[in-house]
Amino acid sequence: MKRARKRTEQEQVCSHKMLTSSKYEKNLPHSPFVLVCDPIVNDFPLSFNEVLDPFNDCLNSDNSYPCTSFEPSKLTDFPCLDLSPQKPTLNKLQKNCNFNDECCSNDYIPEGRRCKGLDSLEDSIKPESSQEASSNPARELDKDSLKPKLEPLPKSASKIGEILQKRPLMAPTAGKRLYPQSLPYLEPIQVNHIIVIHPGSQNLRIGRASDSLPVSIPHCIARRHKVPGQKRYEDPWLVKKECQHAEAKLQQRRGLKQAEEALLSWPNNLGEYRSATSQKQLATYNSCVLGEWTDTHSSLNWTSTIDKPEFLIGEEALYVRTTDCYNLHWPIRYSQLNIHKGPGGTFSSVLADLETIWATALETKLGIPRKDLSDYRVVLLIPDVYIHKHVKALMNILLNNLGFSAAIIHQESVCATFGAGVSSACVLDVGDQKTSVCCVEDGLSHRNTRIVMDYGGSDITRCFQWLLTKSGFNPQHLKITDIVDTRLIQEFKETYCHMDQQQDGVYEYNIHIKKPQSLIIKYNSVKLGDECVLAPLSLFFNDMLALQGSQLCHTQQRYEGDSDDPHDDFYLLQTQSQQQQAARLNAARKKENVEASLNQLDTSFSQYEDTNLSHPQLVDEDSYDGPDNFSGNDTYKGERKLDLEEEEPQDTGPLLQLMGIDQAILHSINKLSNDEIKKKMYSCILVIGGGLNIRGVQGWIQHRLWSQMPVQFRYTLEGMDVITRAKDMEPNLIPWKGASVLSCLDTTQELWIRQKEWQQWSVRILRERAPFIW
Structure with missing residues (x-):
């Protein structure tokens, strides 16, 4: 195996210019190529053009490079050179070279660890005779091919001299190696290829993220009877x-x-x-x-049913005659899936209705056929108090059944703060079937503050x-x-x-x-x-x-567990209990060792005192000033009962009674532990939803809260803003608008759950990608 020749003194000086030039200590984001330097000498990324720039100051009179090992025309002979454009953002550089045959190496490596690309380069540039080498120290380069690629530095010898004085010449301990930069590929954001879906109890709001307003249709479906003469069924509304x-x-x-x-x-x-x-x-x-x-x-x-369609959605489903053979279903009730004992009330039937409604709305209202949904992404808004099993089923509909390429799920209250342009607020959402209250701070919904009431x-x-x-x-x-x-x-x-x-x-x-x-x-x-x-x-x-009932007020329940997610809340509780038990056992053992040591010390002192009492002449009264008896270990003695049974925390505590919206806001804010956060929530109340889109409601909310809030906040609060029409938008459109804005942010790109990832990891990936605590 050939060994690389050692660099001449002129090559070392040129290499040192490249290492010490202040220009190359800049991280230029427009550089299309990345050069990884040795960490001992220099740790700044350089572009491919910048590698050649220092040699412009060392060019011969015939514009040839004295350092033939860095000849640009031969750099493509290295197999490990990655000349593909890199992304503008340069993360932390990683060295991927293992000195194998498929990677270029430097001049000083052990025998047998030689890069084949460098050998072929030396053979190609080696002069045929010594005379030719002396007459032509370096090959001439094609100036026309190098002209558009190079951006030569100003020839300033004085500046180079100043830099060399500041940084002394270092031995070429390691050469520069070119590595392909391993950066995560961020796909460009195509706003018109992102669909935002906000399903509600009464209306479905759906549209592209680039649209100013969504398409709103009644969230219902009318299905034709399968058996002639079947009795008409209609989900109750009022x-x-x-x-x-x-x-x-x-x-x-x-x-x-x-x-x-x-x-x-x-x-x-x-x-x-x-x-x-x-x-x-x-x-x-x-x-x-x-x-x-x-x-x-x-x-x-009235909707015409002459063609006998299998189903109708939206306005067409509402205006079907009662004499026609159709059942009317509302798949969502009280912000959850409408599962009941009547016709079409099973879990699979409700999911099938949702899939049909969404697919038909996309095709008829937005003009997107179902076969083209693989080119689109989707953002789904879910309620603040959600059921994990339902969210998993909705994700299966979007990614597996409808075939979207990627999806994001987010909570309505957090999206509402994005749409209203506020960072923190107590969000009051009054829909058609439910009223929810939640405190949102900096894009995070506090779990203990979530309340949902069935009106x-x-x-x-x-x-x-x-x-x-x-x-x-x-x-x-x-x-x-x-x-x-x-x-x-x-x-x-x-x-x-x-x-x-x-x-x-x-x-x-x-x-x-x-x-x-x-x-x-x-x-x-x-x-x-x-x-x-x-x-x-x-x-x-x-x-x-x-209204009377025991299940009219709901809070967030603990994760009920899933077969696809072995590391669920129950697993964490069990492992946490085991760790706590182990810690208690270790503490008990340490205490027992301390007590044993103290007991042994007591025994030694007792023997010493008995000896002194039996030989009083051996004791000097002035030399012993301590107490007559040493019983300080009484505080350490005592039995400690070790309770290994860990009591499980309750999900909700006592059941909450139905309350008004003013009492619900006070109850939600009172669940916060920090007084500063409470003041922040009292100062901004965001009202969304179409259920309370009534003139003058902000005055009543402010009046009722101000008269019942704690006294310490009433005197220290600067003001209370009740926002009902943020940015002159209808309150029922604010969450959808916030989700459309959220989907376009650069920070949201890492939250996308792609179809293959969902098929591989299923609900487990929500623990990592969901923008809220799953």
């Missing part, structure tokens, strides 16, 4: 089994009385108190108002319908069990309800009843008073909702 009990009316009246007292006890901006409206007078007047048929047809139409905007609609009936407006054309009539009552709520304390008295409204393919019925001069304010106040005084 009617709840929790409000069908014997004390419902009494509970509603009690809650209504509390809401009226609160309404009359809060003065307006002028310091004047509201005057109560008489429901009896309103009922007497409204009972005389009769509906009139107009000549105008409604713009709504929302649909309960306000049901309460408003009850108050309209008490005020005498009860059209026979409206039925609370009909889905079309339910949407009409919800439209009344969104139009007429408010929480403006300055709006007082009785107002007249013209109410239109619109049904598909029917004439519009008009009710003129319907008078409404405090009913428009009392209905949304039911979220503060939830006795008006007449």
